[in-house]
Amino acid sequence: MKDALKQRILASVSEDLTAIEGALATNLRPNLDLVRQIAGHLLFSGGKRLRPLLFLLSSRLCNYGGDLALDVSTLFEYLHAATLLHDDVVDEAEMRRGRKTAHSTWGAAQVVLTGDFLLARSLCLAARTGRPEIINVISGITEEMSQGEIDQLDKKGKLNLSEAEYMAIIKGKTAVLIQGACRSGAILSRAPADREQALADYGYHLGMAFQMADDLLDYTADAATLGKNPGADLREGKLTLPLILALERADGPDRSWMESVISTQGFNDDDFYKLVEKLHLYKGIDDTQSRAEHHVDQAKKCLEPFDDCGAKDTMIMLSDYAIARKA
């Protein structure tokens, strides 16, 4: 059932995905082979290309008639890759998408600078639109994301992280970029303000749902499907919604036990699976799922003003997929 959805989405976007892959390779243009290697290591390791795809679909939904959309779409993947490179350095992460991270292969310094290059590349592509509004959106995203990451870093290991703090963190981490991609598709197409806002809202809700689903997978998926060990967030001291909700609701002994596990960064597998049971018991898992579903519903509602078309169908399917996927 879930796989059927994935297949339908892939069938509807396969041409776009091929075009995006090609454009990602053409637009990278580094002077140095080392930059190509480091950037390529992450860029061509099986990313979903969700962000360029959403930009393309949004521009199509707004009847964009120009020929810039494909090249410009790549900036959202470059920007995404830039933040991932910097985040992996920041988090000292060892694995991503089932492969060693760039900074465990090259030095942190090279990886930071390659991230800067990709950031600059994004902005060159934004400038190519000749539209300062788009550049404003892109630089605004970068500002929010960098500050969001610092905020998250600052709150690492905080046991009483609130749901509101969590929402602010995942907004900065994931939703603002997806929101920006959808908004920029509307701006490029010179869509009216209400359409631009509707697409921005769609992107926001989709991004929130995606990140919540990601955070759920960190407790519920198996390592092979996930491409990294489950429980990785918790090992890095990052509390996510399933745990935040369960901690709020747990009785005294359970809460103390959970806090002791969280505080022990080297917890073992048994502890982890017992913790997952508690998350189920206190409905941390179920309620995170409900909140993610709510965002999916909201995302779909934002698309109502638009005429029915292939792009709209795909964007609806993508909303469902946000919370149905396994990795």
Place this chain on the structure above:
Amino acid sequence: MKDALKQRILASVSEDLTAIEGALATNLRPNLDLVRQIAGHLLFSGGKRLRPLLFLLSSRLCNYGGDLALDVSTLFEYLHAATLLHDDVVDEAEMRRGRKTAHSTWGAAQVVLTGDFLLARSLCLAARTGRPEIINVISGITEEMSQGEIDQLDKKGKLNLSEAEYMAIIKGKTAVLIQGACRSGAILSRAPADREQALADYGYHLGMAFQMADDLLDYTADAATLGKNPGADLREGKLTLPLILALERADGPDRSWMESVISTQGFNDDDFYKLVEKLHLYKGIDDTQSRAEHHVDQAKKCLEPFDDCGAKDTMIMLSDYAIARKA
């Protein structure tokens, strides 16, 4: 004599410098106090404000009549600060401008992300001009600088670095940003293409002269004036022009001895001062000075097409100051 030049420059730009200081504080606008602290630690530690100043002077030389110049000028200082923050992490530097570097006070992660924030802030300000040509220049600068840093990192400790390789490195490290600031001043003013090129060339030569002078100071200045220990470049494995020229010319035993010192990162003060003597002996110091003077002459020539005015006088004085300064 040298100090008199500095005083004359300061007298001619004191109003601009005050205005730039104010604008740097107003335009920073971080959401997080931590970002303000980290960015402020570097931004307000006595930088020369050379880049915003050159942008302002260039726009004035091209008779800019709008009111954006001051705010936009700050982007060149933010961009400069962003690269310094990332470079200090990359180089694991302990001191800058006589103070502990940001990353020895805060974590490398926070500093990388604050650098990203400043980069984004620069681009927001560039977008405020509504001029995609300016955004193109800024993102192009960032691309060149990040790749230049990676190139430099890759060549660390290389004993046979050529003069051409050195020139490429200092261009990416210093000249492209100063060139971009001058060029952007012309673009903002909608100056004709030949004027824009003349100012870009001025900035390039000025930047090259400044960096060569910096590299000389690392051998000839004392620690108190320099704000860090002399010989810092060499300790980090960075060969600069005085040494490159001397190595090319040294006889067998001197060359071997110099190479052995360079390869010993923990060389002592006696070795360092003996090395400086060799740099004098083989005219590494004198000839670097001559090459820097040549760039100063070229920079001044670029200003000839412009009418005489206060901005032009200051820009001429700044060229002389590039190689006359003590820190």
